[in-house]
Amino acid sequence: MLLVALCAVLFALPAAAAPPVETYGRLATLEQVLVSPDGTKLAYVRPEGESRKIMVQNLADGKMLAAVGVGNEKLRDVFWVGNGRVAFSTSTTSRIRSNSSSIEFTGRSEIWQTRVYDIEKHTFQLVLDKTPGVGNFTNGGVDVGIVDGVPSIYAVAMRISGVDSLESLYRVDVAGGPTRLLDSGPSIGAINTNWVLDGTGATIAKTEYDRKDGDWRLLVRVGPKWYPVLSENAPLDEPLVVGLGPAPDTLLIQRVEEGHYVFKPVSLKTGKEGEALALKNGVLKFLFDGVTRRIIGVVENDDANTMTFFTPEDQANWNKIKRAFPGERVTRESWSDNRKQVVVKVQGPKTGAAYMFVDLAAGRASMVDDMQAGLGPDEISTTSMTTYKAGDGLEIPAVLTLPKGRDPKNLPLVVMPHGGPQSFDTIDFDWWRQALASRGYVVLQPNFRGSDGYGPAFTAAGYGEWGRKMQTDLSDGVKHLAAQGIIDPKRVCIVGASYGGYAALAGVALEPGVYRCAVAVSGISNLHRFLMWKRGNLGGGRNDTLRFWHRFMGVEGDDESGLDAYSPALQVAKIKAPVLLIHGKDDLVVPYEQSQFMADALVAAGKSVELVTLAAEDHWLSRGATRTQMLQATVSFLEKANPPN
Numbered sequence: 001m002l003l004v005a006l007c008a009v010l011f012a013l014p015a016a017a018a019p020p021v022e023t024y025g026r027l028a029t030l031e032q033v034l035v036s037p038d039g040t041k042l043a044y045v046r047p048e049g050e051s052r053k054i055m056v057q058n059l060a061d062g063k064m065l066a067a068v069g070v071g072n073e074k075l076r077d078v079f080w081v082g083n084g085r086v087a088f089s090t091s092t093t094s095r096i097r098s099n100s101s102s103i104e105f106t107g108r109s110e111i112w113q114t115r116v117y118d119i120e121k122h123t124f125q126l127v128l129d130k131t132p133g134v135g136n137f138t139n140g141g142v143d144v145g146i147v148d149g150v151p152s153i154y155a156v157a158m159r160i161s162g163v164d165s166l167e168s169l170y171r172v173d174v175a176g177g178p179t180r181l182l183d184s185g186p187s188i189g190a191i192n193t194n195w196v197l198d199g200t201g202a203t204i205a206k207t208e209y210d211r212k213d214g215d216w217r218l219l220v221r222v223g224p225k226w227y228p229v230l231s232e233n234a235p236l237d238e239p240l241v242v243g244l245g246p247a248p249d250t251l252l253i254q255r256v257e258e259g260h261y262v263f264k265p266v267s268l269k270t271g272k273e274g275e276a277l278a279l280k281n282g283v284l285k286f287l288f289d290g291v292t293r294r295i296i297g298v299v300e301n302d303d304a305n306t307m308t309f310f311t312p313e314d315q316a317n318w319n320k321i322k323r324a325f326p327g328e329r330v331t332r333e334s335w336s337d338n339r340k341q342v343v344v345k346v347q348g349p350k351t352g353a354a355y356m357f358v359d360l361a362a363g364r365a366s367m368v369d370d371m372q373a374g375l376g377p378d379e380i381s382t383t384s385m386t387t388y389k390a391g392d393g394l395e396i397p398a399v400l401t402l403p404k405g406r407d408p409k410n411l412p413l414v415v416m417p418h419g420g421p422q423s424f425d426t427i428d429f430d431w432w433r434q435a436l437a438s439r440g441y442v443v444l445q446p447n448f449r450g451s452d453g454y455g456p457a458f459t460a461a462g463y464g465e466w467g468r469k470m471q472t473d474l475s476d477g478v479k480h481l482a483a484q485g486i487i488d489p490k491r492v493c494i495v496g497a498s499y500g501g502y503a504a505l506a507g508v509a510l511e512p513g514v515y516r517c518a519v520a521v522s523g524i525s526n527l528h529r530f531l532m533w534k535r536g537n538l539g540g541g542r543n544d545t546l547r548f549w550h551r552f553m554g555v556e557g558d559d560e561s562g563l564d565a566y567s568p569a570l571q572v573a574k575i576k577a578p579v580l581l582i583h584g585k586d587d588l589v590v591p592y593e594q595s596q597f598m599a600d601a602l603v604a605a606g607k608s609v610e611l612v613t614l615a616a617e618d619h620w621l622s623r624g625a626t627r628t629q630m631l632q633a634t635v636s637f638l639e640k641a642n643p644p645n
Contacts (some may be wrong), residue, residue, distance in 0.1 A: 002193040019374050021635050024435035025628030029373040032078045033355045034334045037290060039577055041065065042368070043086045044356065045078055050625055054078055054088055056119055058342075059357070066119050074622040076112065077141050081174055081270040082151035087116045087127075089141055093586040097503035101210055110588055112138045112616070114155065116174050127172050131179050133159045139167065144285045145201030146291075150175060152201060160185060165205070169195050196241055197250065199292040203267060205251055209238055211543040213310045218253070222270050229271025236547055237456070244294045244321070246310055250274070252286075259457035284453065302429065302455050303385045305331050314339060319416060321358050324365050329427065343368065345428070353429040380404070381437035383427045388480035390449070390473050394461060396479055397454065399425045399445040402486075403437045411479060412491040412644050414441045415474050415507070415515070417448065419498030421449045421462065421552060435631055436495070440644030442487050446474035450552060466527075467566030470614030471506050481542075490516075495634060496616050496617065497521035498590060505568035505598060517641035519638065521581045521633050522590045522619055525569035525598035527553060528560050533591055569601045578608035580644040582630050584617030590638035610637065 006314050013476075027047035034043045043058045047481040050456040052075045056066040066086070073090035081087045091110045113136060114127040129136045134157045143154040152171050159168040159181070168184040182203055185193030189210065196205040205227065209216045214235030219226040228251075232239065242252040245265040253266050253273070261283070265274040279298060284305060297309035309315040321342060322330050328348030333355060335342040340360045347353045352375060355368035370376070387397050402408050414436050416423045425445040447453065448464015448470050462470050474494070482489040494507040494515045501523020508518040524530050531549060537544055553563060564570045579602060583595035595611060602609035612633045617626040638644075 005549065007243050018438040019379055021435055021439075021631050022628050023379075024372065024431045024438065025372040025631035026372055026373075027241050027624040027627070028431070030355055030371065031075075032414050033343045034078060034080060035336050035341050035343050035357070036058075036083050037337045038355055039336030039338065039361075040357075041113055042343070043078060043080065044368070045075060047572075047624060050623060051644075054086060054117070056086060059359075060149040066122070068117050070156065073113075074618065081116055081153065082146075084120055085116050085151070087114055087142070088152065089114045089138070089143075089175075092614075093588065098127070099273070101380070102217060112143050114153065115140055116153065117203065118174075122202060125172075125174060127153055127155050128157055128179065131157075131170065133161060134168070134170075139363075143196045143235055145171070146199070147171070147201035154197060154201075155597050156195075158371070167191075167193050168562060171201070184335075186446075191424040191476050194241065196244070197293065199289075199294075200245060205241070207239075207241055207435045209544075213542075214238070214544065214547075218251075218271075220271070229268075230266065230273075235544070238544070243288055243291070246295050248294075252277075256456045259455070259460065260414075261456055274641050278350060287332075299332075304329065305426070307332065310506065317360055320360065324358065325356070331428070332394060345371070347380075347427075347429055349377055352380050372431060372434075375434070376402070379438065380429070380434060383430075384431070385427060385485070388477055390469065392469070392477045394449060395448070396473050396474075396477065397447045399427055399433075400481075401433050401437045401443040401445075402438050402443065406440060408442070408486050410488045411442045411486060412440065412642055413478065413487040413493075414443050414638065415478060415492065415494045416445045416495070417442055417474055417496045417499050417500040417503040418445060418451070419496070420452070421448075421466070421470065421499040422452045422459060422548075423499075432631070436638070439635055439639065441638070442481065443478050444473055444481060446477045450454075453532065457505045463551050467510060468554075470552075471510060473502060474503060474507065475511050478514060491642055493517040493519070493638055495519040495521075495638070496523070497522035497621075498523070501590070502568070506566065508575050508579060509571040510566070510575050510576050512575070515577055517577050517579070518639065519582070519637060520598070521582045521621075521630060522584060522587055522633075523581070523594065523598070524590055525567065525594050525601075527567045529597065530590070530594060531563075533593075569597045571607045572598075572601045572607055575602070575607055576606075578610075578637075578641050580610050580612070582612045582614065582633060584614040584619065584621070586616055587619045588617035 022045050031045040041413040044055055045052050046055050052070045054068040057064055076091050079087055079574045094111045111377050124428050126136050128134050139156045145152055145154050152173055155170050158372040159166045166184040168183045172180055182356040192209045195203050195209050198204045205220045207218050214233050216234050217231035217237055237256045242254050243391050245252040249268045250265040252263055254263050262276040264276045284299040284301040286295050289296050300306040307318050325346050328346050331345045333343040333345055342358045344356050345357050353371040354512040356365055357368050358365045383401045386400045387395050390396050424447045436443050450470050473510045478492055481487040485611050492515055494504045496504040501520035504518040504520040505523050506514045581599055583592050585592055599609055599611040614626040621627045
């Protein structure tokens, strides 16, 4: 039940057997819990079978104002457009076709569309529908701006002009007015263009990045014209506009300087850079004012994801919220424009993992719902951050989850490397991690060198170390836990998705004595073939995407021959452990053929392998049924190859 008084929900449950695996695999109870700008309503996503519904609820009396079905499309984003409309973006895996009779796009792609729902009128508006030269799909997500007090949608789309496909910015009037073309960049594919809005909805700046040569420039708008104010060549580390700076008429630019991220304000009038912001522990993300769009604080990259604000009032209000949940991890999910009505995620021994609504003006807190139905505090294992030293002395941060109700001595272990590889794991609730821990496994999620979140120097330590030190960082974690007596080094498996899927395969191929089994979900098995596929999708030639992969894989120039030694599909003779491969048919990030290559190679070598195909699933396990199918197959495989008891 929604909005139950806080005191009524913080109770202890008696010890019980672990819930079925399906409890962890099904879609989350709620997703994207968003308070309206005026703080009077909640919008959230609730699963309904294999689909999802967007619910809108009045906070004053708990009345449901809307229940909007999404259908069979994959829901990607939900956001408020003012206080009376909710918009949502969906995607489908399809072949795109322009509405130009002379040009047809035949490649498969993830097609995004955005719809706006009017809560009072119960009507829908498809963004960019019937816009000349544009299909009714967008290039990813959209933004919201306020023009003369009226909210509008800002969408980037591919516009056909003669023989050119131009990346173009449109403003869509959700009140029924005309859709306006605001600006266009160069042809799609050659240069990436990103626009910056101010608090009035004006396009005040944009960046252009040449993907081939790495030339970047910042332009500001003066009247109808654009003027360049900054430029540099950045073939690998593109500068980023974080957003509007804390001071008026400034942007905040992120750069890499001497192995560190620096954040400098840039004047929109003169183009001059100011002094870098002094930040404590590095930045996980920035916080923005909902009206002015200026930066008002940061989320620090520490174990607590500490929120630090620039004004004493904001800091005092956030500290008040944290004190309401002593001993628990509290992170912000959404807030109203005045930041007095806040939705937070609360995780800890009392709450388990749940969404809470806090009304600072009324001085009350109430529960929205658990993050995962059927998982209370007694069904959620304890997760913490730990560190250990790699073989060369580098300190490796990692997420450690100990199975609930088991003495942490001599236990079986699942090593679970993240994807990316330039990503990182945190101690936020993770259904996959919790499912494996519920079966009796210790779960270790190393943030190996090359991971994001710990500064450019730590990321750079992974360059050229794909299959090398990025891999041994994982097995060094096994040694660390074994030395502590927490795990039995003879009962270790490795499980991962995307890059983590590659690391799982490389674990049994390149370090065959460490792991008893491997599960690779959407994993890369043949590095050279993967890069060939990437080049084909990107039109061949040089670009920033290939430079990214080459940098991590250690490729110099165009010679990729050295990658065979680190390609699991070409090293199957060394594999002694059983392998489970799981892959979605609609994966457009790592093609399904990568798992097929691995399966064929293992079969030909007489090795133990299973291949599970997820029908109509993409790279992100977006559907509940296929997510559960993956989890059931993984747990069944692990329990046979590496019994937890």
